[in-house]
Amino acid sequence: METVGESDGVLLRRSVTGDRRAFGLLFDRHSRAVTRYAWALVSDRMDVQEIVQDTFVTAWAKAGSVTIAESSALPWLLVTCRNHALNLRRKKATHRTEALPEGLADVAANEDHALAARRVKWVLAEIEALDDLDRRICALCLIEGRSYAEAAALVGASVGAVSKRLERARTRLRTAVGNHDQ
Structure with missing residues (x-):
């Protein structure tokens, strides 16, 4: 044909x-x-x-x-x-995840842990102020590098909920960075 x-x-x-x-x-x-x-x-x-x-x-x-x-x-x-x-x-x-501000990623590599913790104390305080679920999601996605789907499965939430909670946490941390730099 x-x-x-x-x-x-x-x-x-x-x-x-x-x-x-x-x-x-x-x-x-x-x-x-x-x-x-x-x-x-x-x-x-x-x-x-x-x-x-x-x-x-x-x-x-x-x-x-x-x-x-x-x-x-x-x-x-x-x-x-x-x-x-x-x-x-x-x-x-x-x-996609956002990169840390320039220099912040090198802090832990170039300084001892205690000094690094003091330099980013304001970030740690903001993370500690998050509720338990938001802290867990931040740890899974931002620190451990897990996908939203993996984090959602581990915490028993939807991918959309994980995405929204991370968005709010990032906004809060950006605000803290902005306030700290002033």
Whole structure:
């Protein structure tokens, strides 16, 4: 069966029946455009590859229900690509942590523990003022480097609750840093 001159809609319908050649042709037609668009959305090569792969895996999985504009699947593929990029951005934001201010990270390495504790006493006081659950979450995520999902499982809370509690704790600590520096 010749598929070269067929529309994207026909190729998608053939993909539903397991026609890999038809889906391969659809991929060949649009993968460069989807890849260029992914590069416009993210700057990491691995992220681009992941987004493009996810876009075409979604197209394969949803080939039977995809509604395309006119005869091209490209607009649908680009919207799907954008959605995967936004999902990846949200996923990375959930697991991102902020770096310590310059010099603060070196305190423990260059000074004895007692002196380091005195220098950051105001930070420790703010951490101690947090309720037990917030202190536990801060310890798990900020000190031990665990993911929000791991911390949520350990403290018996949702990932959203862990995220909100850390956001409030970070705001409180930033305020303390700002007040201490004045």
